[in-house]
Amino acid sequence: MRSKIVLAVTILLSFLVQSTLLExxxxxxxxxxxxxxxxxxxxxxxxxxxxxxTGFFSGLLIDLFYGSLLGVYALIYMxxxxxxxxxxxxxxxxxxxxxxxxxxxxxxIYGIAVYGIQFLLxxxxxxxxxxxxxxxxxxxxxxxxxxxxxxIYYFIxxxxxxxxxxxxxxxxxxx
Amino acid sequence: xxxxKVQFRINIKSRHLLVIMTLFCFxxxxxxxxxxxxxxxxxxxxxxxxxxxxxxxxxIGDYFRDMGKSFRDKSDLVKENEDLxxxxxxLTAENNRLILDQSEYERLQKMYDLDIEYENYEKVxxxxxxxxxGNWYDTFMINKGSADGIRVDNNVIAGKGLVGxxxxxxxxxxxxxxxxxxxxxxxxxxxxxxxxxxxxxxxELLDEGKLRFEQLYDQDDxxxxxxxxxxxxxxxxxxEGLFIGYISEVYQDTxxxxxxxxxxxxxxxxxxxxxxxxxxxxxxxxxxxxxEK
Numbered sequence: 001m002r003s004k005i006v007l008a009v010t011i012l013l014s015f016l017v018q019s020t021l022l023e024x025x026x027x028x029x030x031x032x033x034x035x036x037x038x039x040x041x042x043x044x045x046x047x048x049x050x051x052x053x054t055g056f057f058s059g060l061l062i063d064l065f066y067g068s069l070l071g072v073y074a075l076i077y078m079x080x081x082x083x084x085x086x087x088x089x090x091x092x093x094x095x096x097x098x099x100x101x102x103x104x105x106x107x108x109i110y111g112i113a114v115y116g117i118q119f120l121l122x123x124x125x126x127x128x129x130x131x132x133x134x135x136x137x138x139x140x141x142x143x144x145x146x147x148x149x150x151x152i153y154y155f156i157x158x159x160x161x162x163x164x165x166x167x168x169x170x171x172x173x174x175x
Numbered sequence: 176x177x178x179x180k181v182q183f184r185i186n187i188k189s190r191h192l193l194v195i196m197t198l199f200c201f202x203x204x205x206x207x208x209x210x211x212x213x214x215x216x217x218x219x220x221x222x223x224x225x226x227x228x229x230x231x232x233x234x235i236g237d238y239f240r241d242m243g244k245s246f247r248d249k250s251d252l253v254k255e256n257e258d259l260x261x262x263x264x265x266l267t268a269e270n271n272r273l274i275l276d277q278s279e280y281e282r283l284q285k286m287y288d289l290d291i292e293y294e295n296y297e298k299v300x301x302x303x304x305x306x307x308x309g310n311w312y313d314t315f316m317i318n319k320g321s322a323d324g325i326r327v328d329n330n331v332i333a334g335k336g337l338v339g340x341x342x343x344x345x346x347x348x349x350x351x352x353x354x355x356x357x358x359x360x361x362x363x364x365x366x367x368x369x370x371x372x373x374x375x376x377x378x379e380l381l382d383e384g385k386l387r388f389e390q391l392y393d394q395d396d397x398x399x400x401x402x403x404x405x406x407x408x409x410x411x412x413x414x415e416g417l418f419i420g421y422i423s424e425v426y427q428d429t430x431x432x433x434x435x436x437x438x439x440x441x442x443x444x445x446x447x448x449x450x451x452x453x454x455x456x457x458x459x460x461x462x463x464x465x466x467e468k
Contacts, residue, residue: 065307072204075197075204115311118311
């Protein structure tokens with residue numbers, strides 16, 4: 001129960017920071033994607049289910065306030081959290097390279113998904129422009145932010161939440 | 176006899192959970208797409224939770240910005256003389272600018288009687304408290320809502336021109352889609368020739384801070400660079416005569432009938448903090464004129 005409350009507060013705080021503060025450190029009007037980092041790192045640290053719920057509620061918050069259709073961002077973020085959860089069993093989460101890689105890949109998928117769903121369908125065909133101007137800069141900036149923020153999420157996970165059963169779930173441990 | 180503890184715990188495999196939630200999301204998408212309405216109660220309660228924090232964070236951010244400014248001023252106190260000279264320079268520049276503005280204002284007022292209408296609309300001042308996460312769209316949230324008389328489809332302006340339109344309203348907040356947003360379309364007209372066109376936001380023009388216009392019918396090639404563009408009288412959602420910007424490029428379309436091009440806006444969308452919301456909708460104006468007849 002306590003873990004759930006902490007998780008909810010973390011999601012809410014991340015959303016607040018994302019929508020108010022990160023906009024002020026935008027470079028070339030590109031802001032990093034904090035909620036994506038949260039979803040990916042919760043998936044990595046706590047497994048598929050936690051990743052799924054984190055992603056779902058992060059996306060839902062965005063949908064409620066800024067989305068035109070309820071559920072689009074919830075869906076994208078949910079899949080990001082879920083598939084990061086596969087890394088939970090394979091990798092150790094104290095190595096910073098794993099979340100960096102995960103965030104980079106999921107931001108790329110996120111960018112392509114948003115472009116595909118909301119731009120391509122409206123006949124905006126210049127994918128190259130969008131890739132070089134929006135998607136790639138966002139990935140670089142988000143990966144850079146992960147370097148700082150992942151440690152905070154890591155700290156929150158291991159100090160305020162019940163740790164997920166890491167050892168027994170790991171595929172490297174002989175049963 | 177030992178009694179077994181009954182545990183009410185539902186264990187679903189994560190894969191099944193994913194399928195269930197995916198279906199849930201899809202049904203949400205379809206439901207909102209079909210009905211076209213937002214999710215009122217959920218939005219309102221989430222607004223209650225989030226908006227006070229956003230407001231205070233925005234206020235704290237402003238406070239720190241102001242404080243930083245005051246520190247800078249204090250360190251400058253040593254060079255007071257230099258500072259005063261600078262001030263004199265800026266004041267002279269300001270004065271020049273004001274004289275220019277004044278003459279332009281008078282010129283405008285004479286040329287087109289738009290400004291009178293501008294002032295007649297009832298306006299509510301609001302502050303931007305947050306921006307949408309993500310880089311694909313350009314929507315933001317303001318700290319006034321239905322309690323202050325703001326409704327969906329209200330037009331939003333900043334000092335010099337049109338900024339956007341209200342898309343969602345809570346009791347103490349509202350979200351605004353700006354006209355540089357990629358999904359925004361505004362029915363507009365040129366001031367000089369009263370030709371209609373459509374002004375679109377375009378993400379590809381992000382760096383230039385421009386808007387795109389299309390479907391301008393101008394057979395006699397009268398419309399030139401520098402022409403002023405305002406919201407048109409035939410627009411359904413925008414009240415007439417709000418200033419959008421100046422035309423900066425004009426191209427002939429391949430159909431040889433219409434023209435497209437780009438528009439420079441006078442509003443600095445990246446550093447927008449305070450906006451005005453016009454609480455009169457275009458539909459109200461139409462209904463008023465109907466009832467007068």
